[in-house]
Amino acid sequence: MELPSKLLENAVNEMSQLPGIGKRTALRLVLHLLKQPVEQTEELTTALENMRKDIQFCKKCHTISDAEVCIICSNPARDKSIICVVEDVRDVMAIENTNMFKGVYHVLGGKISPIEGVGPSQLKITSLVEKVKEGTISEIIFALSSTMEGDTTNFYIYKQIKEYQIKTSTIARGIAVGDELEYADEVTLGRSLLNRIPFETSIKQ
Numbered sequence: 001m002e003l004p005s006k007l008l009e010n011a012v013n014e015m016s017q018l019p020g021i022g023k024r025t026a027l028r029l030v031l032h033l034l035k036q037p038v039e040q041t042e043e044l045t046t047a048l049e050n051m052r053k054d055i056q057f058c059k060k061c062h063t064i065s066d067a068e069v070c071i072i073c074s075n076p077a078r079d080k081s082i083i084c085v086v087e088d089v090r091d092v093m094a095i096e097n098t099n100m101f102k103g104v105y106h107v108l109g110g111k112i113s114p115i116e117g118v119g120p121s122q123l124k125i126t127s128l129v130e131k132v133k134e135g136t137i138s139e140i141i142f143a144l145s146s147t148m149e150g151d152t153t154n155f156y157i158y159k160q161i162k163e164y165q166i167k168t169s170t171i172a173r174g175i176a177v178g179d180e181l182e183y184a185d186e187v188t189l190g191r192s193l194l195n196r197i198p199f200e201t202s203i204k205q
């Protein structure tokens, strides 16, 4: 795409680095910003910059947080003995929206995927096993999406914690195979949490 301005071209190139944004969409967004007051662009860039620089990951559950410990982990009303294992912050948001879960989370930061080159060491698995070893956990709920990667990750973790004899469960598969957790509707997801099944049962199916 031949652009009449180097400044415009730089902005379009940067914008098109984002997933799902092609050069054409990037150009449309940039031209839109040009039509708006300069303050709008300033607010956008400041918000992005602050988010990138100041955001933290909760030192207990690894979810995105504004403080060292997130609002869920620091809430005394949450049951710290029940941990729901999820892939990322979007899953935390989806489950929180159901209002059905009063435990805490453990955010892995992805799923084991040999195809995408993601191994167990790149995920927050060790810290989860450590929590179990400390002996204060009563139940681990696996809530990864029902994909092959999700199942592989569940099973990998299960193998590491099963010797500690705690309850392990998985959210009931009312959620169709391959559906991402974040797209499941709140009622279905809430029901899946309530009707969770022992993990051992799920792997025999």
Ligand SMILES: [Zn+2]
Residues within 6 Å of the ligand: 058, 059, 060, 061, 062, 063, 069, 070, 071, 072, 073, 074
């Ligand atoms: Zn936390």
